[in-house]
Amino acid sequence: MTVLADGILLPEDILNSIWFQVFAGFVAFNTIIYLGLTLSKMTVWPRQARLRNWARHLPMGIGGGGSGVDPKAPLPEPPTRGTVDLRRSVLAHDVPVALAWLGGLLIALNVVLYVANTGGSLVPHIVGVALGVVLLAVAQIASRARIVEQALTWTWCVSVLAIVLYLSSPLTDEHNSLALSFAYVIIVAFGVPLVAWRPFIVTTPLVIAAICWGIFGANQPEPVGWLLVALAALGVGALLLNMRLAAIAALEEADRLSQRLATTDPLTGLLSQAGVESILPRFAGAAARQHASICVMYIEVPELDRAVREYGHDYGDAVVIAAADAVRDVVRTGDLVARWRTGGFLVAGFGMQPDHGMLQRRIEDRVAGSGVALGKWPIALRAGTAAAPADQVAVDALIAKAEADAGQEPVG
Numbered sequence: 499m500t501v502l503a504d505g506i507l508l509p510e511d512i513l514n515s516i517w518f519q520v521f522a523g524f525v526a527f528n529t530i531i532y533l534g535l536t537l538s539k540m541t542v543w544p545r546q547a548r549l550r551n552w553a554r555h556l557p558m559g560i561g562g563g564g565s566g567v568d569p570k571a572p573l574p575e576p577p578t579r580g581t582v583d584l585r586r587s588v589l590a591h592d593v594p595v596a597l598a599w600l601g602g603l604l605i606a607l608n609v610v611l612y613v614a615n616t617g618g619s620l621v622p623h624i625v626g627v628a629l630g631v632v633l634l635a636v637a638q639i640a641s642r643a644r645i646v647e648q649a650l651t652w653t654w655c656v657s658v659l660a661i662v663l664y665l666s667s668p669l670t671d672e673h674n675s676l677a678l679s680f681a682y683v684i685i686v687a688f689g690v691p692l693v694a695w696r697p698f699i700v701t702t703p704l705v706i707a708a709i710c711w712g713i714f715g716a717n718q719p720e721p722v723g724w725l726l727v728a729l730a731a732l733g734v735g736a737l738l739l740n741m742r743l744a745a746i747a748a749l750e751e752a753d754r755l756s757q758r759l760a761t762t763d764p765l766t767g768l769l770s771q772a773g774v775e776s777i778l779p780r781f782a783g784a785a786a787r788q789h790a791s792i793c794v795m796y797i798e799v800p801e802l803d804r805a806v807r808e809y810g811h812d813y814g815d816a817v818v819i820a821a822a823d824a825v826r827d828v829v830r831t832g833d834l835v836a837r838w839r840t841g842g843f844l845v846a847g848f849g850m851q852p853d854h855g856m857l858q859r860r861i862e863d864r865v866a867g868s869g870v871a872l873g874k875w876p877i878a879l880r881a882g883t884a885a886a887p888a889d890q891v892a893v894d895a896l897i898a899k900a901e902a903d904a905g906q907e908p909v910g
Contacts, residue, residue, distance in 0.1 A: 584750055585693045589650045592691040594641035597657055600684065601633030604661065607680060611673055622669040629664055633657060651692060655701040658688050662705050666712025674716045678724060681709065685731040689739030693746060698739055702732060763837040765815060766822035774836035774844060778893050781834065785848055785888035792893060793852065793885040795845040796900040797825055797861060800880050802841035809874060816870050817877055824864030828857065844897065851885035880904045 608626035636657065640650060662681050664670070670677035685705060689698050709728045713721045761773030769777070785792050799805075799821055806814035818841065825843045826835055833847035858881035871877045882903030884896045 584753060585746065586647050588693055588746065589647055589691070590641075590645075593650045593654045594637045596654065596687070596691045597633050597637035597640065600657065600661060601630040601637060603630075604633065605630035611676075615673075625669055626664060629660065633661075647693075651694065651697045654691055655697050658684060659701060659704055659708065662708045663711075666708045666715075668715065670712075674712065674718060678709070678712055678718070681712070682728060682731040685709075685728065686734050686738070688732075689735040690742060692739055693743065695739070695743075698736065705732070766819055766837050768822055768826070768843070769834065769836035771836060771838055771844075774834055774838075774846070777834060778846065781846060782888050782893045788848075790848045790888060791850060791885050792888045792891075792896060793847050793849050793883065794893070794896040794900045795829070795852070795857060796838065796842060796882045796897065796904050797821070797845070797858070798842040798880045798904055799877065800841070800905075801875075801878065805874075805877075813874070817865075820865050820868040820870040821861070821877070821879065823868070824861045827864055828860050844900075846893070849885070851883045853883075855881075857881050857883065
């Protein structure tokens with residue numbers, strides 16, 4: 499008979515039976531779950547108001563039955579650090595998920611090994627389960643807190659190194675081969691959540707040292723073969739990291755291209771109408787702070803439709819490109835130049851109103867000198883200007899005035 503500390507007497511055959519071990523494992527697993535839930539309460543969860551504020555920015559429009567976007571809110575400015583934000587968002591999503599998976603797998607591995615090996619020591623499994631719970635807690639904190647990119651990266655590296663050290667330590671001598679095999683799986687996945695080579699290169703020697711400790715310290719049979727497999731696992735991890743970095747680079751290039759296309763006219767290379775409209779409010783604000791005047795110029799090719807009808811779209815595009823180059827050459831350095839609708843161009847700058855007749859002749863001379871209209875009808879332009887102190891009139895009113903000065907009805 500075995501006498502327990504609390505005085506309960508149980509037959510020894512019951513204590514050694516597989517059913518009792520399964521029951522003990524179930525109780526231990528539930529204890530781990532409750533411990534993890536208790537630790538998760540230490541995390542600062544977002545407030546309800548903050549959650550609703552985030553939900554309003556989601557495209558699905560959570561809450562309120564609407565689009566989730568305030569119609570009175572200003573349009574978001576184009577991102578200026580798309581590359582950094584993309585890498586940061588990738589790390590912020592992948593590292594907590596990877597930590598949670600590793601913590602869960604480590605707990606499950608130790609529970610299964612303890613149940614399967616009824617005569618083994620309980621201490622290694624307690625350490626493994628405790629490490630798994632710590633990883634789950636770190637994953638919860640990393641997924642909720644605002645952590646900088648470097649902190650997320652090195653948290654992942656330290657976590658991987660801690661797991662490999664545990665699996666290579668004398669605590670796992672009873673299952674040395676199985677523990678090393680699991681360590682190799684961790685090594686293969688090491689580079690996947692990373693977004694840079696430096697942490698991988700810095701941590702790799704430490705991981706190799708930990709593996710050598712497990713191979714040679716436990717007198718593992720065929721240690722050279724085990725070491726070669728470890729190096730192969732690291733090579734696969736490096737390959738996965740390289741593929742991940744290539745995919746991120748492709749996404750960054752696509753993001754830069756989409757931002758450029760959103761604010762740039764693809765035919766002329768000038769600002770698009772949407773691009774200049776996103777800049778004009780800040781432009782007007784800067785002029786108002788300096789108590790300066792804003793000058794707006796509108797230049798149009800009035801017979802562009804006729805050119806397209808008579809000579810085709812390629813000629814129409816050539817005319818637009820020649821006019822855009824002429825406008826770009828004539829205006830002052832620092833002025834905003836944009837393609838404004840199909841056959842028009844908008845120029846905005848600081849200063850007084852220029853003579854639109856002189857401006858029109860200079861641009862027409864430049865277009866004529868390009869030779870685009872050789873053998874075809876001469877290209878005529880119309881120009882209009884408007885200027886006023888920035889703190890006295892809106893930019894939209896100046897644009898409408900410049901369009902009217904060019905002989906075109908303003909667009910309402």
